[in-house]
Amino acid sequence: MPKRGSDLWHGCPVRFGATVLGDPWTLLILRDLMFRDARHYGDFARAGERISTNILADRLQWLEGEGILVKTRDPDWAVRVIYRLTEKGRGLVPVILSIIDWSEAWDDKTEVPADFIAAYRADPAGFAASIQESLRQDAARDGAA
Amino acid sequence: MPKRGSDLWHGCPVRFGATVLGDPWTLLILRDLMFRDARHYGDFARAGERISTNILADRLQWLEGEGILVKTRDPDWAVRVIYRLTEKGRGLVPVILSIIDWSEAWDDKTEVPADFIAAYRADPAGFAASIQESLRQDAARDGAA
């Protein structure tokens, strides 16, 4: 293990990650995509935290530009758009899971289903992989591979 | 694995995590504490991203209030304060590591030492634990246990 305090990171990965994750709205959108089957605009808009529509539109557009999600037309309803995580976006599943794990450990008011957190802790990588695979299939079904 | 889309999280862990992590400055401060041996005010202030001093003071104070870091007096220089992660703060090491992992995978400009990322991927939990243990010892040495 390289010594901490060394001159790691000229192209700093935390700074890069912060451009995506260092925004509360983005984190909530990612959560909804990963764990709440949010696919449509309204799913995010009515997601409990009452994100205002201009912010939502801004973040969705930005995330699309970053290649973290893709928009596809809903075949059932042409005016509607389906939002899906790309592989790059699904790569953030382990990050969100580790946040959940930490909150579960340190926040009294957080209530995560016990089997969820147990399964994660038993095998974090495997658990993340199964979620990612499930999301991948969802995306493929919508033609957003 | 519990079905995605279920009514997980009334006390939502991602929302809770977002209060801490959903801010770029906080992420950078955590990085400096974890990987750059930042202990003093100036270490953060001169950390490359040129955080302005009012923002820095604000974040440090807030993180202290959250119990994520503690301030102790520097025995060598009374006017000086040492900032150290608490156990709660060290609990965020896996989160930051997963962010680094993701950035390494998806950002061209990120350059993480190969052995660092290799060690992490070989055994994420063990790697995180060794960093946490090292930080714990640092804190203990400063009397910030």
Add this chain to the structure above:
DNA sequence: CTGTATCCTTAGGGATACTG
């Protein structure tokens, strides 16, 4: 030097109206 407080501008974001 370490750390705090003030000024002031800009942009983030809430409410809401509007379009298809």
Add this chain to the structure above:
DNA sequence: CAGTATCCCTAAGGATACAG
């Protein structure tokens, strides 16, 4: 309903002066 655009105000934060 899905999604966009405008208004307007608050607050984040950069520059900088200040205090110990």
